[in-house]
Amino acid sequence: MTNALFQPITLGKLSLKNRIVMPPMTRSRATQPGNEANDIMATYYGQRASAGLIVAEGTQISPMGQGYAWTPGIYSPSQIAGWQKTTRTVHAQGGVIFAQLWHVGRVTHPDNIGGVQPISSSALTAQGVKVFIDNGSQAPGFVDVVEPRAMTKADINQVIAQFRQAALNAIEAGFDGIELHAANGYLINQFIDSQANNRTDEYGGSIENRLRFLDEVVSAMVDAIGAERVGVRLAPFTSLNGTVDDTPVATYTAAGALLNQHHISYLHIAEVDWEDAPETPMSFKKALREVFEGVLIYAGKYDGDKAAQAINDGLADMIGFGRPFVANPDLPQRIEQGLSWAKHDPDTLFGGDEKGLTDYPLYGK
Template sequence: MSVSTMSEARTPLFEPYGLGGLELPNRIVMPPMTRSRASQPGDVPNALMAEYYAQRASAGLIVSEGTWISPLGKGYAWTPGIHTPEQVAGWRQVTSAVHAAGGRIFAQLWHVGRLSHISLLDGHAPVSSSAIQAQGVNVFIAERDGTPSFVQASQPRALSVEDIHAIVDDFRQAARNAMAAGFDGVELHAANGYLVNQFIDSEANDRTDEYGGALDNRLRFLGEVAQALVEGTGSKDRVGIRLAPLTTLNGCVDADPETTYTAAAKRLGEIGVGYIHIAEADWDDAPHMPTAFKQRLREVYRGTLIYAGKYTVERANAALREGWADLIAFGRPFVANPDLPERLRKGAALNPHDRDTLFGGGAPGLTDYPALAAKAA
């Protein structure tokens, strides 16, 4: 081994990491990415999805695409659930394939809240913290003839306190279902404008009861769901939470995100969840997340911190060396590069992804991207 190769091998991104009882071979995470390939009817995970995830098993950790926990939690066509026995069995096929390929995989548990459409919910209105419509936000549906289209999210109804408690129970059961399906743990989707985020962010929550108003109240639902996931998995180490402090995606905005999300991280640290996964805004004119903010999160939360958002190998290694990140997630590069860790280690060129095949369809754009060895052959 040359001196340069030895130096490269010692960079933090390619070092192993202990996450609870899991030994990760590197610090590269494949984050959740909706691909809309579940089998119909029933939104059941399938063999094609199993192949897709198994191809990417060299990631230190895979987090599955968002998987809805109950019928009212669904917000996009052809996305998988983890609610029915058939869905659990389908996910078992996926986890078995990933484990056989040497990988580790968490299920991302998802309730979209107001970001849905009545056509996806058997005519029912979506639910949210408040009866505030996500104006100008489109969701992905299938027309009657099966063609995909995007439509304005429907007007939601506000959840009652009794409804909220029932959804907490749904999350608990979903965590149990995930463990029965063979997942190594679960990640709560509390980011990107979905239901939990609709309680956290001040501009999406106009409640006047114990789930609205003061910051402590707006964080109550997050805390209750996190605790339910600990109970459902049977282990704090096997629970992660995804947050997006600065994104305004899907219409969720907070008046003071640094204060809000520092408090959220502190609460999650008190519960003792295994990791927090921070989604930084990744569009071209997105707000920058200052390093000082990241350091504040590290101060109040001592568990594992994952960051995602247009990271390069150089930026990832700098974040790991500076200590405010433990793992780095690479989203879109994993779409077209099943062997992404090897490519990053070697500095090899990355396959570009085909935007037209991101959502829906079959194997093209999902499992047919070549690995380095295949390209060389």
């Protein structure tokens, strides 16, 4: 049943060895000061290079784009050099790796962005949302987010330019492509979802207007590095970080059609993966397949059989396995051979050192 995961697939101009994706997962191990990718991160991704595609952890495009302590950036020369360690290591192992580019918008705290007020589509606080700051200890200190200010047109143009430059920086750093983080309640999602956007200009109101920022960011990045090296992540049915859309099927089917016009390499759908969460409607998956012609990736609570079934049913082309990749660096081998999966230690997900990052063994070791 899992053989579908091990059929080769073409992604843009890349030939991938399997259809298993290691999706982006924040691990907060960047070197301080400077938020630079480092040697232990290179080891971590290199250990997992048997994935058909790795999408590296969310990487801020500017100092204002940072949501959590100790996450890596890709806007300074030293950050680019730091990421080159990872891309060289992954490529030496025969892997393919994209950078996930993000701006968190309102999902941050002034302590993480130099003391200034966060920006968003609108001056709406993400209710009940906490982020972690560096409180002087090894453990992250969680604090409530604050009210952002609504972005001006100048702010919007500046962030579009920052995304474009970050895409160029990612290619300079050796990445095979980039994934735009437009999911999980971060900045672009704050424009897309109706309950996070109360703008009255051309970036608010109708679905077309709420997708305009996404459209302009993708256009800028496609122009910079080519459509075949651009993917986008969306989260249609999650309410993460306080973003909710009143008509998600209509909104995200329209988003899929819009992204198809840009001929991007892939569309990555983050499904809800917590207990008792609603399933992504089959009607939506079929509608998305009809409007988007590129590679479709889904991630969320998949095992090998369920993943293979989604591919065999024609709904997905690749499947992401998030937390399983944390504790199973050889996850593709374990799936292919029907071996058991190790459990990750939740206490070592964010911050710290090699423990809980690079010390998970291969099967039987």
